[in-house]
Amino acid sequence: MGESRRDFLRKIAIAGAGAAMVANPFGQAFAAGGNKKVRIAVIGTGGRGRLLLEHLLIIIKEGGNCEISAICDNYQPSLDMAVKLCVKYKSKVNTFSDYRKLLKDNVPDGVVIATPLHQHAHITIDSMNAGIHVLVEKSMARTLDDVKAMYDVHKQTGSVLMVGHQRLFSKRYLNAMDRIHKGELGEIGQVRAYWHRNKNWRRKVPKDKPELERQINWRLYKEYSAGLLTELMSHQLQVANWALEQVPVSVTGTGSIRYWNDGREVNDNIAAIFSYADGTQFIYDSMTSNKKYGCEEQIMGHKATMELETNKLILEKPPKPKPAPGIAQLISDIKKDTFQSIPVGGASWAPETALKYNGEPIYNSQKGDGTKEELLGFVDCIRQGKNIDWVTAEGYNTSIWSLLTEQAIDTGQKLTMPEKYII
Amino acid sequence: MNDIVIKRTHIYRELKIWLLALLVAEGVNIYAIIKYKTPWVELFTSIGFVMIFSLIFYLLALIFRLLYKGFARLFMSKA
Numbered sequence: 001m002g003e004s005r006r007d008f009l010r011k012i013a014i015a016g017a018g019a020a021m022v023a024n025p026f027g028q029a030f031a032a033g034g035n036k037k038v039r040i041a042v043i044g045t046g047g048r049g050r051l052l053l054e055h056l057l058i059i060i061k062e063g064g065n066c067e068i069s070a071i072c073d074n075y076q077p078s079l080d081m082a083v084k085l086c087v088k089y090k091s092k093v094n095t096f097s098d099y100r101k102l103l104k105d106n107v108p109d110g111v112v113i114a115t116p117l118h119q120h121a122h123i124t125i126d127s128m129n130a131g132i133h134v135l136v137e138k139s140m141a142r143t144l145d146d147v148k149a150m151y152d153v154h155k156q157t158g159s160v161l162m163v164g165h166q167r168l169f170s171k172r173y174l175n176a177m178d179r180i181h182k183g184e185l186g187e188i189g190q191v192r193a194y195w196h197r198n199k200n201w202r203r204k205v206p207k208d209k210p211e212l213e214r215q216i217n218w219r220l221y222k223e224y225s226a227g228l229l230t231e232l233m234s235h236q237l238q239v240a241n242w243a244l245e246q247v248p249v250s251v252t253g254t255g256s257i258r259y260w261n262d263g264r265e266v267n268d269n270i271a272a273i274f275s276y277a278d279g280t281q282f283i284y285d286s287m288t289s290n291k292k293y294g295c296e297e298q299i300m301g302h303k304a305t306m307e308l309e310t311n312k313l314i315l316e317k318p319p320k321p322k323p324a325p326g327i328a329q330l331i332s333d334i335k336k337d338t339f340q341s342i343p344v345g346g347a348s349w350a351p352e353t354a355l356k357y358n359g360e361p362i363y364n365s366q367k368g369d370g371t372k373e374e375l376l377g378f379v380d381c382i383r384q385g386k387n388i389d390w391v392t393a394e395g396y397n398t399s400i401w402s403l404l405t406e407q408a409i410d411t412g413q414k415l416t417m418p419e420k421y422i423i
Numbered sequence: 424m425n426d427i428v429i430k431r432t433h434i435y436r437e438l439k440i441w442l443l444a445l446l447v448a449e450g451v452n453i454y455a456i457i458k459y460k461t462p463w464v465e466l467f468t469s470i471g472f473v474m475i476f477s478l479i480f481y482l483l484a485l486i487f488r489l490l491y492k493g494f495a496r497l498f499m500s501k502a
Protein backbone atom coordinates (compact mmCIF):
# COMPACT_ATOMS: atom_id res chain seq x y z
CA MET A 1 0.00 0.00 0.00
CA GLY A 2 2.81 2.41 0.77
CA GLU A 3 5.29 3.98 -1.57
CA SER A 4 8.94 3.22 -0.92
CA ARG A 5 11.40 5.99 -0.17
CA ARG A 6 13.39 5.15 -3.31
CA ASP A 7 10.30 5.25 -5.55
CA PHE A 8 9.29 8.54 -4.05
CA LEU A 9 12.73 10.08 -4.46
CA ARG A 10 13.00 8.77 -8.01
CA LYS A 11 9.69 10.43 -8.85
CA ILE A 12 10.90 13.69 -7.39
CA ALA A 13 14.24 13.44 -9.15
CA ILE A 14 12.54 12.83 -12.50
CA ALA A 15 10.28 15.78 -11.83
CA GLY A 16 13.26 17.94 -10.87
CA ALA A 17 13.29 19.76 -14.16
CA GLY A 18 9.59 19.72 -14.82
CA ALA A 19 7.31 22.48 -13.69
CA ALA A 20 4.34 20.13 -13.50
CA MET A 21 5.32 18.70 -10.15
CA VAL A 22 6.76 21.82 -8.61
CA ALA A 23 3.59 22.46 -6.67
CA ASN A 24 2.88 18.85 -5.94
CA PRO A 25 5.64 16.34 -5.32
CA PHE A 26 3.15 13.49 -5.46
CA GLY A 27 2.62 14.05 -9.15
CA GLN A 28 -0.41 12.92 -11.02
CA ALA A 29 -2.35 11.85 -7.95
CA PHE A 30 -4.97 14.59 -8.16
CA ALA A 31 -6.07 13.22 -11.50
CA ALA A 32 -5.83 9.62 -10.40
CA GLY A 33 -8.07 10.07 -7.39
CA GLY A 34 -11.16 11.39 -9.16
CA ASN A 35 -12.89 14.72 -8.72
CA LYS A 36 -14.31 14.55 -5.25
CA LYS A 37 -13.43 17.54 -3.14
CA VAL A 38 -11.26 16.55 -0.18
CA ARG A 39 -12.69 18.04 3.03
CA ILE A 40 -10.05 19.14 5.52
CA ALA A 41 -10.51 20.41 9.07
CA VAL A 42 -7.87 22.27 11.06
CA ILE A 43 -7.72 21.56 14.79
CA GLY A 44 -5.67 24.05 16.81
CA THR A 45 -5.63 27.44 15.15
CA GLY A 46 -2.76 29.06 17.04
CA GLY A 47 0.37 30.35 15.29
CA ARG A 48 1.18 27.22 13.31
CA GLY A 49 -2.43 26.19 12.74
CA ARG A 50 -3.25 29.52 11.10
CA LEU A 51 -0.18 29.27 8.86
CA LEU A 52 -1.30 25.81 7.74
CA LEU A 53 -4.85 27.10 7.29
CA GLU A 54 -3.62 29.98 5.14
CA HIS A 55 -1.61 27.60 2.95
CA LEU A 56 -4.74 25.49 2.49
CA LEU A 57 -6.79 28.56 1.62
CA ILE A 58 -4.17 29.53 -0.97
CA ILE A 59 -4.21 26.00 -2.41
CA ILE A 60 -8.01 26.23 -2.72
CA LYS A 61 -7.75 29.69 -4.31
CA GLU A 62 -5.30 28.25 -6.84
CA GLY A 63 -7.81 25.57 -7.78
CA GLY A 64 -6.73 22.70 -5.54
CA ASN A 65 -9.66 20.33 -5.30
CA CYS A 66 -10.21 20.56 -1.54
CA GLU A 67 -12.15 22.63 0.96
CA ILE A 68 -11.94 23.66 4.59
CA SER A 69 -14.79 21.79 6.20
CA ALA A 70 -14.24 23.19 9.71
CA ILE A 71 -11.82 24.79 12.12
CA CYS A 72 -11.54 24.09 15.82
CA ASP A 73 -9.85 25.69 18.80
CA ASN A 74 -10.74 25.71 22.46
CA TYR A 75 -9.33 29.23 22.93
CA GLN A 76 -11.75 31.79 21.47
CA PRO A 77 -9.15 34.46 20.45
CA SER A 78 -7.30 31.85 18.34
CA LEU A 79 -10.53 30.72 16.72
CA ASP A 80 -11.55 34.32 15.98
CA MET A 81 -8.26 35.02 14.24
CA ALA A 82 -8.71 31.90 12.12
CA VAL A 83 -12.24 32.92 11.16
CA LYS A 84 -10.87 36.32 10.07
CA LEU A 85 -8.37 34.53 7.86
CA CYS A 86 -11.13 32.49 6.22
CA VAL A 87 -13.16 35.66 5.64
CA LYS A 88 -10.10 37.24 3.98
CA TYR A 89 -10.04 34.32 1.52
CA LYS A 90 -13.84 34.41 1.12
CA SER A 91 -14.16 30.92 2.52
CA LYS A 92 -17.22 29.96 4.60
CA VAL A 93 -16.28 27.76 7.49
CA ASN A 94 -17.82 25.85 10.40
CA THR A 95 -16.28 26.49 13.80
CA PHE A 96 -15.96 24.17 16.79
CA SER A 97 -14.46 24.49 20.23
CA ASP A 98 -14.50 20.75 20.92
CA TYR A 99 -12.70 18.53 18.46
CA ARG A 100 -14.86 15.50 19.37
CA LYS A 101 -17.95 17.36 18.21
CA LEU A 102 -16.12 18.28 15.02
CA LEU A 103 -15.21 14.66 14.30
CA LYS A 104 -18.80 13.54 14.96
CA ASP A 105 -20.80 16.32 13.29
CA ASN A 106 -18.54 17.50 10.51
CA VAL A 107 -16.85 14.19 9.55
CA PRO A 108 -14.03 15.61 7.41
CA ASP A 109 -11.85 13.41 5.16
CA GLY A 110 -8.74 14.59 6.93
CA VAL A 111 -7.66 16.70 9.90
CA VAL A 112 -4.61 18.88 10.30
CA ILE A 113 -3.69 18.94 13.99
CA ALA A 114 -1.64 21.88 15.28
CA THR A 115 -2.40 21.81 18.99
CA PRO A 116 0.31 21.85 21.68
CA LEU A 117 2.42 18.69 21.86
CA HIS A 118 0.58 17.08 24.79
CA GLN A 119 -2.70 17.47 22.86
CA HIS A 120 -1.54 15.55 19.78
CA ALA A 121 -1.96 11.91 20.75
CA HIS A 122 -5.61 11.64 21.81
CA ILE A 123 -6.87 13.90 19.00
CA THR A 124 -4.88 11.89 16.43
CA ILE A 125 -6.05 8.56 17.81
CA ASP A 126 -9.71 9.63 18.05
CA SER A 127 -9.56 10.94 14.47
CA MET A 128 -8.03 7.77 13.02
CA ASN A 129 -10.49 5.62 14.96
CA ALA A 130 -13.27 7.67 13.32
CA GLY A 131 -11.83 6.76 9.90
CA ILE A 132 -10.31 10.21 9.36
CA HIS A 133 -6.81 10.79 7.94
CA VAL A 134 -4.34 12.81 9.99
CA LEU A 135 -1.55 15.29 9.43
CA VAL A 136 -0.25 16.02 12.92
CA GLU A 137 2.36 18.63 13.63
CA LYS A 138 5.73 17.50 14.87
CA SER A 139 6.64 16.08 17.31
CA MET A 140 4.12 13.30 17.50
CA ALA A 141 3.44 13.19 21.23
CA ARG A 142 4.69 14.04 24.69
CA THR A 143 5.44 10.46 25.75
CA LEU A 144 7.06 7.48 24.08
CA ASP A 145 4.01 5.33 24.71
CA ASP A 146 1.71 7.88 23.10
CA VAL A 147 3.93 8.02 20.02
CA LYS A 148 3.78 4.24 19.73
CA ALA A 149 0.02 4.19 20.35
CA MET A 150 -0.54 6.67 17.51
CA TYR A 151 1.56 4.55 15.18
CA ASP A 152 -0.27 1.37 16.18
CA VAL A 153 -3.70 2.91 15.59
CA HIS A 154 -2.52 4.14 12.20
CA LYS A 155 -1.54 0.57 11.32
CA GLN A 156 -4.81 -0.87 12.65
CA THR A 157 -7.11 1.61 10.93
CA GLY A 158 -5.15 2.16 7.71
CA SER A 159 -5.68 5.89 8.02
CA VAL A 160 -3.02 8.14 6.55
CA LEU A 161 -0.68 9.41 9.27
CA MET A 162 1.71 12.17 8.37
CA VAL A 163 3.91 14.10 10.80
CA GLY A 164 4.63 17.77 10.10
CA HIS A 165 8.25 17.60 9.02
CA GLN A 166 7.86 19.90 6.06
CA ARG A 167 11.47 19.53 4.88
CA LEU A 168 10.45 16.07 3.64
CA PHE A 169 8.41 17.88 0.97
CA SER A 170 10.82 20.67 0.10
CA LYS A 171 12.22 20.21 -3.38
CA ARG A 172 15.57 21.53 -2.21
CA TYR A 173 15.83 18.86 0.48
CA LEU A 174 14.49 16.18 -1.86
CA ASN A 175 17.05 17.10 -4.49
CA ALA A 176 19.83 17.18 -1.88
CA MET A 177 18.85 13.80 -0.40
CA ASP A 178 18.75 12.17 -3.82
CA ARG A 179 22.28 13.38 -4.48
CA ILE A 180 23.51 12.44 -1.00
CA HIS A 181 22.08 8.93 -1.37
CA LYS A 182 23.72 8.59 -4.78
CA GLY A 183 27.08 9.27 -3.09
CA GLU A 184 27.82 12.78 -4.27
CA LEU A 185 29.24 13.73 -0.86
CA GLY A 186 31.26 10.50 -0.55
CA GLU A 187 31.37 8.68 2.79
CA ILE A 188 29.51 10.74 5.38
CA GLY A 189 31.52 10.85 8.61
CA GLN A 190 29.46 13.32 10.59
CA VAL A 191 26.29 15.33 10.42
CA ARG A 192 26.20 18.52 12.45
CA ALA A 193 23.24 20.75 13.07
CA TYR A 194 22.37 23.66 15.28
CA TRP A 195 19.53 26.07 15.88
CA HIS A 196 20.55 29.23 17.68
CA ARG A 197 18.12 31.99 18.54
CA ASN A 198 18.33 35.03 20.70
CA LYS A 199 14.78 35.37 21.83
CA ASN A 200 12.45 34.39 24.59
CA TRP A 201 9.82 31.76 23.95
CA ARG A 202 7.53 33.31 26.53
CA ARG A 203 4.29 34.73 25.15
CA LYS A 204 2.20 37.49 26.70
CA VAL A 205 -0.64 36.28 28.90
CA PRO A 206 -3.70 38.58 29.27
CA LYS A 207 -3.27 40.48 32.56
CA ASP A 208 -6.78 39.65 33.72
CA LYS A 209 -6.32 35.91 33.03
CA PRO A 210 -3.09 34.75 34.69
CA GLU A 211 -4.57 31.24 34.89
CA LEU A 212 -3.87 30.94 31.11
CA GLU A 213 -0.09 31.02 31.67
CA ARG A 214 0.49 27.28 31.26
CA GLN A 215 -1.97 27.00 28.38
CA ILE A 216 -0.41 29.83 26.39
CA ASN A 217 3.20 29.13 27.36
CA TRP A 218 2.91 25.35 27.06
CA ARG A 219 6.35 25.16 25.41
CA LEU A 220 8.03 26.19 28.68
CA TYR A 221 6.58 23.45 30.88
CA LYS A 222 7.73 19.86 30.99
CA GLU A 223 4.23 18.53 31.41
CA TYR A 224 3.40 19.70 27.88
CA SER A 225 6.66 19.93 25.99
CA ALA A 226 10.26 18.78 25.84
CA GLY A 227 11.26 22.31 24.82
CA LEU A 228 14.03 22.74 22.26
CA LEU A 229 14.17 18.99 21.66
CA THR A 230 10.64 18.47 20.40
CA GLU A 231 10.21 21.99 19.00
CA LEU A 232 13.46 22.57 17.08
CA MET A 233 15.83 19.61 17.22
CA SER A 234 13.18 17.21 15.94
CA HIS A 235 13.26 18.91 12.51
CA GLN A 236 17.01 18.58 12.21
CA LEU A 237 17.25 15.08 13.66
CA GLN A 238 14.77 14.07 10.97
CA VAL A 239 17.06 15.57 8.34
CA ALA A 240 20.09 13.73 9.77
CA ASN A 241 18.26 10.38 9.81
CA TRP A 242 17.01 11.01 6.30
CA ALA A 243 20.48 11.87 4.99
CA LEU A 244 22.04 8.83 6.65
CA GLU A 245 19.11 6.51 5.82
CA GLN A 246 19.40 5.13 9.35
CA VAL A 247 18.11 5.77 12.83
CA PRO A 248 20.56 6.29 15.71
CA VAL A 249 21.65 3.48 17.99
CA SER A 250 22.37 5.70 21.00
CA VAL A 251 22.19 9.23 22.33
CA THR A 252 23.88 11.22 25.08
CA GLY A 253 23.25 14.83 25.93
CA THR A 254 23.36 17.71 28.28
CA GLY A 255 21.32 20.85 28.85
CA SER A 256 20.48 23.55 31.33
CA ILE A 257 18.45 26.66 32.02
CA ARG A 258 21.32 29.08 31.65
CA TYR A 259 19.88 32.40 30.55
CA TRP A 260 16.07 32.51 30.66
CA ASN A 261 15.79 31.85 34.37
CA ASP A 262 12.16 32.92 34.57
CA GLY A 263 10.42 29.95 36.08
CA ARG A 264 10.39 27.85 32.94
CA GLU A 265 11.02 24.13 33.28
CA VAL A 266 12.56 23.28 29.91
CA ASN A 267 16.24 23.85 29.11
CA ASP A 268 17.18 26.99 27.21
CA ASN A 269 20.33 25.39 25.83
CA ILE A 270 21.03 21.78 24.94
CA ALA A 271 23.68 19.64 23.24
CA ALA A 272 23.37 16.02 22.12
CA ILE A 273 25.40 13.42 20.28
CA PHE A 274 23.73 10.58 18.38
CA SER A 275 25.68 7.53 17.22
CA TYR A 276 24.69 5.37 14.26
CA ALA A 277 25.45 1.72 13.61
CA ASP A 278 28.02 2.50 10.89
CA GLY A 279 30.03 4.80 13.19
CA THR A 280 28.58 8.08 11.92
CA GLN A 281 27.65 10.73 14.48
CA PHE A 282 25.03 13.44 14.53
CA ILE A 283 26.23 16.33 16.68
CA TYR A 284 23.56 18.78 17.72
CA ASP A 285 23.18 21.91 19.78
CA SER A 286 20.56 24.57 20.32
CA MET A 287 20.50 27.74 22.38
CA THR A 288 18.25 30.75 22.85
CA SER A 289 20.61 33.55 23.91
CA ASN A 290 22.81 33.98 20.82
CA LYS A 291 21.82 33.92 17.17
CA LYS A 292 25.12 34.46 15.39
CA TYR A 293 25.18 31.00 13.80
CA GLY A 294 21.41 30.71 13.21
CA CYS A 295 20.05 27.42 11.96
CA GLU A 296 21.90 24.89 9.83
CA GLU A 297 22.28 21.23 8.96
CA GLN A 298 25.72 20.23 7.70
CA ILE A 299 26.08 16.85 6.00
CA MET A 300 29.82 16.18 5.84
CA GLY A 301 31.22 13.61 3.44
CA HIS A 302 34.81 12.99 2.37
CA LYS A 303 34.12 14.56 -1.03
CA ALA A 304 31.83 17.45 -0.09
CA THR A 305 29.61 19.11 2.49
CA MET A 306 26.01 20.15 2.10
CA GLU A 307 24.59 23.00 4.17
CA LEU A 308 20.92 22.51 3.64
CA GLU A 309 19.29 25.49 5.32
CA THR A 310 21.45 27.92 3.37
CA ASN A 311 21.38 25.85 0.16
CA LYS A 312 25.11 25.24 -0.23
CA LEU A 313 27.21 22.44 -1.68
CA ILE A 314 30.86 22.86 -0.78
CA LEU A 315 33.31 20.54 -2.52
CA GLU A 316 36.39 19.36 -0.62
CA LYS A 317 38.44 20.13 -3.74
CA PRO A 318 37.05 23.44 -4.94
CA PRO A 319 36.91 23.72 -8.72
CA LYS A 320 40.06 25.45 -9.97
CA PRO A 321 39.39 28.84 -11.53
CA LYS A 322 40.11 29.01 -15.29
CA PRO A 323 43.81 29.93 -15.59
CA ALA A 324 44.69 33.38 -16.91
CA PRO A 325 46.23 33.53 -20.42
CA GLY A 326 49.93 32.60 -20.42
CA ILE A 327 51.04 36.10 -21.28
CA ALA A 328 49.04 37.57 -18.39
CA GLN A 329 50.65 35.03 -16.05
CA LEU A 330 54.05 36.04 -17.37
CA ILE A 331 53.38 39.71 -16.62
CA SER A 332 52.14 38.83 -13.15
CA ASP A 333 55.27 36.73 -12.43
CA ILE A 334 57.59 39.46 -13.67
CA LYS A 335 55.74 41.96 -11.47
CA LYS A 336 56.02 39.63 -8.47
CA ASP A 337 59.75 38.99 -9.06
CA THR A 338 60.40 42.70 -9.41
CA PHE A 339 58.36 44.14 -6.56
CA GLN A 340 57.84 41.39 -3.98
CA SER A 341 59.85 41.69 -0.76
CA ILE A 342 61.84 38.66 0.27
CA PRO A 343 60.54 37.15 3.53
CA VAL A 344 63.22 36.87 6.18
CA GLY A 345 61.21 34.79 8.64
CA GLY A 346 57.56 33.81 9.18
CA ALA A 347 55.07 31.17 10.22
CA SER A 348 56.22 27.66 9.43
CA TRP A 349 52.72 26.31 10.12
CA ALA A 350 49.46 27.63 8.72
CA PRO A 351 46.45 27.08 11.02
CA GLU A 352 43.72 24.90 9.48
CA THR A 353 41.10 27.60 9.37
CA ALA A 354 37.92 27.08 7.37
CA LEU A 355 38.05 27.28 3.61
CA LYS A 356 37.20 30.66 2.16
CA TYR A 357 35.39 29.02 -0.79
CA ASN A 358 31.64 29.44 -0.39
CA GLY A 359 30.41 26.62 -2.57
CA GLU A 360 27.54 26.56 -5.01
CA PRO A 361 23.75 26.37 -4.57
CA ILE A 362 22.18 22.92 -4.20
CA TYR A 363 18.81 23.76 -5.73
CA ASN A 364 17.28 27.12 -6.48
CA SER A 365 13.63 26.66 -7.39
CA GLN A 366 12.10 25.92 -3.99
CA LYS A 367 9.92 28.71 -2.67
CA GLY A 368 9.03 28.39 1.00
CA ASP A 369 10.01 25.64 3.42
CA GLY A 370 7.92 22.78 2.03
CA THR A 371 4.79 23.38 4.13
CA LYS A 372 2.56 24.02 1.13
CA GLU A 373 3.88 20.92 -0.63
CA GLU A 374 3.35 18.95 2.57
CA LEU A 375 -0.32 19.93 2.60
CA LEU A 376 -0.70 19.14 -1.09
CA GLY A 377 0.86 15.77 -0.37
CA PHE A 378 -1.57 15.15 2.47
CA VAL A 379 -4.59 16.00 0.30
CA ASP A 380 -3.18 13.71 -2.36
CA CYS A 381 -2.69 10.81 0.04
CA ILE A 382 -6.31 11.20 1.22
CA ARG A 383 -7.56 11.24 -2.34
CA GLN A 384 -5.65 8.07 -3.15
CA GLY A 385 -6.30 6.47 0.24
CA LYS A 386 -2.58 5.75 0.27
CA ASN A 387 -0.11 6.27 3.08
CA ILE A 388 3.55 7.02 2.42
CA ASP A 389 4.99 4.59 4.92
CA TRP A 390 8.53 5.88 5.00
CA VAL A 391 7.30 9.44 5.62
CA THR A 392 5.30 8.17 8.60
CA ALA A 393 8.33 6.20 9.80
CA GLU A 394 10.55 9.32 9.56
CA GLY A 395 8.13 11.18 11.84
CA TYR A 396 7.81 8.24 14.21
CA ASN A 397 11.54 7.59 14.64
CA THR A 398 12.30 11.29 15.03
CA SER A 399 9.66 11.66 17.75
CA ILE A 400 10.95 8.62 19.63
CA TRP A 401 14.58 9.78 19.48
CA SER A 402 13.70 13.36 20.46
CA LEU A 403 12.02 12.06 23.62
CA LEU A 404 14.91 9.65 24.29
CA THR A 405 17.26 12.64 24.09
CA GLU A 406 15.24 14.34 26.81
CA GLN A 407 15.66 11.25 28.99
CA ALA A 408 19.38 11.08 28.20
CA ILE A 409 19.81 14.71 29.27
CA ASP A 410 17.71 14.32 32.40
CA THR A 411 19.45 11.13 33.56
CA GLY A 412 22.95 11.84 32.25
CA GLN A 413 22.93 8.40 30.64
CA LYS A 414 23.70 7.11 27.19
CA LEU A 415 20.41 5.68 25.92
CA THR A 416 19.41 3.22 23.24
CA MET A 417 15.95 2.60 21.83
CA PRO A 418 13.91 0.17 23.93
CA GLU A 419 12.93 -2.80 21.81
CA LYS A 420 9.19 -2.21 22.17
CA TYR A 421 9.45 1.04 20.22
CA ILE A 422 11.25 -0.43 17.22
CA ILE A 423 8.98 -0.54 14.16
CA MET B 424 59.63 77.67 -38.84
CA ASN B 425 60.33 74.85 -41.28
CA ASP B 426 57.58 72.58 -42.51
CA ILE B 427 57.86 68.95 -41.31
CA VAL B 428 57.84 66.66 -44.29
CA ILE B 429 57.03 63.01 -43.71
CA LYS B 430 58.13 60.99 -46.66
CA ARG B 431 56.68 57.65 -47.73
CA THR B 432 60.05 56.02 -46.94
CA HIS B 433 59.72 57.29 -43.34
CA ILE B 434 56.31 55.71 -42.99
CA TYR B 435 57.54 52.41 -44.43
CA ARG B 436 60.49 52.42 -42.07
CA GLU B 437 58.30 53.05 -39.03
CA LEU B 438 55.87 50.37 -40.15
CA LYS B 439 58.72 47.88 -40.51
CA ILE B 440 59.96 48.70 -37.01
CA TRP B 441 56.48 48.25 -35.57
CA LEU B 442 56.08 44.94 -37.46
CA LEU B 443 59.33 43.79 -35.89
CA ALA B 444 57.99 44.83 -32.49
CA LEU B 445 54.82 42.84 -33.21
CA LEU B 446 56.88 39.75 -34.06
CA VAL B 447 58.88 40.09 -30.84
CA ALA B 448 55.61 40.53 -28.85
CA GLU B 449 54.12 37.39 -30.45
CA GLY B 450 57.41 35.63 -29.61
CA VAL B 451 56.88 36.60 -25.96
CA ASN B 452 53.31 35.23 -26.22
CA ILE B 453 54.59 31.90 -27.61
CA TYR B 454 57.20 31.72 -24.82
CA ALA B 455 54.43 32.31 -22.23
CA ILE B 456 52.15 29.66 -23.79
CA ILE B 457 54.96 27.09 -23.60
CA LYS B 458 56.08 28.13 -20.10
CA TYR B 459 52.59 28.14 -18.52
CA LYS B 460 51.25 25.25 -20.66
CA THR B 461 48.22 27.24 -21.77
CA PRO B 462 46.27 26.49 -24.98
CA TRP B 463 47.70 27.45 -28.38
CA VAL B 464 44.54 29.30 -29.29
CA GLU B 465 45.97 32.09 -27.14
CA LEU B 466 48.10 32.91 -30.20
CA PHE B 467 44.91 34.61 -31.39
CA THR B 468 42.86 35.16 -28.23
CA SER B 469 45.71 37.07 -26.52
CA ILE B 470 46.12 39.37 -29.52
CA GLY B 471 45.14 42.35 -27.34
CA PHE B 472 48.10 41.71 -25.04
CA VAL B 473 50.38 41.20 -28.06
CA MET B 474 49.28 44.53 -29.56
CA ILE B 475 49.93 46.38 -26.32
CA PHE B 476 53.33 44.68 -25.99
CA SER B 477 54.20 45.58 -29.60
CA LEU B 478 53.33 49.23 -28.97
CA ILE B 479 55.44 49.24 -25.81
CA PHE B 480 58.39 47.70 -27.75
CA TYR B 481 57.89 50.19 -30.56
CA LEU B 482 57.85 53.13 -28.13
CA LEU B 483 60.97 51.82 -26.38
CA ALA B 484 62.70 51.51 -29.75
CA LEU B 485 61.59 55.06 -30.61
CA ILE B 486 63.03 56.43 -27.38
CA PHE B 487 66.38 54.69 -28.03
CA ARG B 488 66.40 55.94 -31.62
CA LEU B 489 65.67 59.54 -30.57
CA LEU B 490 68.36 59.39 -27.88
CA TYR B 491 70.80 57.93 -30.37
CA LYS B 492 70.01 60.66 -32.91
CA GLY B 493 70.25 63.39 -30.29
CA PHE B 494 73.66 62.22 -29.07
CA ALA B 495 74.87 61.72 -32.63
CA ARG B 496 73.91 65.31 -33.57
CA LEU B 497 75.56 66.66 -30.45
CA PHE B 498 78.85 64.92 -31.17
CA MET B 499 78.73 65.73 -34.91
CA SER B 500 78.26 69.47 -34.27
CA LYS B 501 81.17 69.47 -31.78
CA ALA B 502 83.46 67.72 -34.25
Ligand SMILES: NC(=O)c1ccc[n+]([C@@H]2O[C@H](COP(=O)([O-])OP(=O)(O)OC[C@H]3O[C@@H](n4cnc5c(N)ncnc54)[C@H](O)[C@@H]3O)[C@@H](O)[C@H]2O)c1
Nearest residue numbers: 044045046047048049073074075078114115116117137138
Ligand atom coordinates in the same frame (compact mmCIF):
# COMPACT_ATOMS: atom_id res chain seq x y z
N1 LIG C 1 6.43 22.39 11.53
C1 LIG C 1 6.83 23.54 12.00
O1 LIG C 1 7.71 24.20 11.46
C2 LIG C 1 6.15 24.07 13.23
C3 LIG C 1 6.31 25.42 13.58
C4 LIG C 1 5.67 25.89 14.72
C5 LIG C 1 4.91 25.02 15.50
N2 LIG C 1 4.80 23.72 15.15
C6 LIG C 1 4.00 22.79 15.96
O2 LIG C 1 2.64 23.16 15.86
C7 LIG C 1 1.96 22.89 17.09
C8 LIG C 1 1.28 24.16 17.57
O3 LIG C 1 2.25 25.15 17.78
P1 LIG C 1 1.81 26.69 17.86
O4 LIG C 1 3.07 27.47 17.85
O5 LIG C 1 0.81 26.98 16.84
O6 LIG C 1 1.16 26.74 19.30
P2 LIG C 1 0.03 27.76 19.77
O7 LIG C 1 0.02 27.71 21.24
O8 LIG C 1 0.23 29.08 19.09
O9 LIG C 1 -1.29 27.16 19.18
C9 LIG C 1 -1.89 26.00 19.68
C10 LIG C 1 -3.40 26.18 19.59
O10 LIG C 1 -4.04 24.95 19.89
C11 LIG C 1 -5.18 25.26 20.69
N3 LIG C 1 -5.58 24.08 21.44
C12 LIG C 1 -5.02 23.56 22.56
N4 LIG C 1 -5.68 22.45 22.92
C13 LIG C 1 -6.69 22.27 22.02
C14 LIG C 1 -7.71 21.31 21.87
N5 LIG C 1 -7.83 20.28 22.71
N6 LIG C 1 -8.58 21.45 20.86
C15 LIG C 1 -8.48 22.47 19.99
N7 LIG C 1 -7.53 23.42 20.09
C16 LIG C 1 -6.64 23.31 21.09
C17 LIG C 1 -4.73 26.42 21.54
O11 LIG C 1 -5.82 27.12 22.07
C18 LIG C 1 -3.93 27.23 20.56
O12 LIG C 1 -4.71 28.17 19.89
C19 LIG C 1 3.02 22.35 18.03
O13 LIG C 1 3.00 20.96 18.03
C20 LIG C 1 4.32 22.84 17.44
O14 LIG C 1 5.40 22.00 17.73
C21 LIG C 1 5.39 23.24 14.03
